[in-house]
Amino acid sequence: MIEKVGPSRVIFNILNYGFMIFFSFICIVPIWHVVMASVSDPRLLMSHAGIVWKPLGDITAEGYRLVLQNKSIWMGYGNTLIYVIWNAVVGSLLTVIAGYLVSRKDFRLKNPLMIFILFTMMFSGGLIPSYQVIRALGLINNRWVMMIPGLLNAFYITMMKSGFEQLSDSYEESAKLDGAGPMTIMFRILAPLVKANIVVIVMFIAVMQWNAWYPASIYLPAARDYWPLQLFLREMLIQNDTAAVVMGSDAAAAADFTSNLVKYCAVVVATAPILCIYPFIQKYFVTGVTLGGVKG
């Protein structure tokens, strides 16, 4: 049977598709602008106003050459991968355990522990006390400062808790009847049922770690070898902003237009990997936060 499509449905579809296309366009334009600018003639780029729809002048890879020949970029990539993988694996593992624990109805410390966790979400000691704690732990200029303090996130724990709570008690009861212990119940029975939640949390952690530069700028001031990619790129962007000042302060110096180009190339280099991974995990996002255990 062919469903008849009424005029209101047609209008809705047009508006719906129109809005989505428009929305997608708005999201894509800045990325397109940066990509096109990154391969443009730097001198023409300097004298261009507005969005760059196509490369200006002859296409050049000079900006990418400058960015990629910087050895710090590769060191930053290596560090970022370490931090992303560590935090995604260990962080999400600990989040699953914490979420499972505070979702158990028969766990007597459930409420105090949850209040303790939520307290940290709402109240922060501030930068200076945090710094003093980190310093007292001997983590200043130490790689572990990027790998330990941020491992657990109160929001992700509550997300995980909600995921476990939506599962029917019958899963746990039947597993217990079959002789399963808590570890088996958690990892082999319940965790696979909240796989979507876990993937979303892994993705959140990975994206957050990929973009993180602030903790490193505070806690790793004298340990550039441990800096993540984003901090190097941020420095590169600032350098190339201030290059204009340097250019100015040296009155005789000729203008260096490539510094303008480098900004765009650095953004592309920093964004491309995470953009490539995103589509493969996107499908989990739709169901990730709301998925329950019992269907039908």
Place this chain on the structure above:
Amino acid sequence: MKKKLLSLVLAGAMASSLFAGCGDNKGSAGGGTQSAGGGAEPVDVGADNLEESREITVWLYKDDYKIYDSYDENPVVQYLNGKFNCTLKFQQPAMGSEKEQFSLMLGTGSYTDVMEISNCQEGVASLYEDGVIKDLAPYLENYMPNFYAFLNAPENGDVKKALYDGDGHLFTIPFQVRLQDENRWGGMVYRRDILETMTGGNVAFPSGNGEPTTVEDWDYVLETMKTYFDAAGLADYACLIIPAQGYFETGELLTGFGVAGNFYVQDGTVKYGPVEQGFYNYLVKMKEWYEKGYIYQDFASRTNDVFYLPNTALTYGGSAGIWFGMGGQLDGAMSMPEYGLEVNVQALASPLDTASTSALLAQTGLENERVAMNTQGYVVADTCSEENMIRFMSVADYLFTDEGAMLRSYGLTAEQGAADNSYYAAAGLSGGAYTMEGETFTYAEPLVPNVGALCIDGSNMSYIGNRLPGLLNNEYDLAYATESVSRASAVWKGTGRDNNYPSSIAFSAEDNDKIASNYSNYSDYLNTMVPKFIMGTEALTEESFAAFAEQMKSLGVSESLELYQSYYDAFMSE
């Protein structure tokens, strides 16, 4: 009840977080006793034992060094480490985080031995009062004899005056005291080629001068430029670009109307430019130019442009006539022959408003002055050991000798072991950064300004010690400046800086706060009203300007003027 209790606990936690991080204040610190009327009794804490190696931690902001990441590796630093049996260990935050990191260091009390303070948001007096830094004055005579002698030389009275406070304290070993004024790096520029094109090469200004000098000359230039751009059919162009706030705080254009963009001194009286009559005359002229279409119509919306790189789409695209430019843009540097753009950019002085004044105000906010400032340089933390302090003073003192100044400013010579330094060797500088034959200074080929390979790739500054304290010998560099830059610099420097408010006057922490608070009160009003006056959205008459000036004064200009005046009087009477 439980909920109330919980709320109370949470509220308490929030309140207590307000006090988080409040450190203990060690109170006043610093060694030595102050003698009445300034100066300090010399303190002797024993000789510097150079046999004993010292590690001295130094906080310094970061530059783009090109060839290395940390200043630890700077060739001049390595040379000094060997010479003084020490290790200067630099702690450098990521670029862009300097101010935050410095505040964090102050907040947590984990100071390095020595700190470069240009990123400190507090005055040195306030740091001293808080027990963060030492007063170095009592140590100078014994541990920095060259610096002490330099300060007490009659010709360096200005430097001494700038560094000592009224109580005889000296906190800062200056960052770089120039032997001579630098060339100025930027100022107003104009497209001379447009005038040449429009007049067939017979440019004749109403004043009869070879360059535009009066308001009438500018009228002529701007009208000619507008005709040119209109004829070219450009959709977007600007005969004159002014900053979004409507005036240059550094004084460009304004000095032609006899006022500055900030505080300045005239006949011993401190004045604030935006409330003076000359500022009204300036606004009237800008309004007229705006109505005629000479000033960029959307200037007020360009709030993200820095004043020295305004609207690059127009300036670099060949669609601007007059703007704030830089030395690197002069002559044909902005031409794009492959796209048919041939320009000739020349420096331009402020337009003299002959109707109201007879000479440009001798004021500039940009010049790289010779005088040192106590807000730029190295301070020694109160937590630094005396041994480390006097070792650092020995190092810094050397950089105030002729030999040290040459090392700091021009780098290593062959005799100083240039060949042994890996960076020098790799850059082809094994014979040293320069040679001296008698009085003749010659740069090594890779370092010749403008043409040397290391200057072109921008790494030349990595071979010298320009971030260290000490004297900056710029005598030989100035000789290498191009003719066009020297000429432009002379135009931009104008009639000197006799009317400048002395930049070395240091306010007390309390007065500094008052001035900053006043500024935040009146600057918003000022920066809102000036564009409105120029664009005609606010009526501009003698009466409305008088009301504006009164409002500015009531918002804090009057109080700041009194403070500026009292400090100026005290400074002049010292």
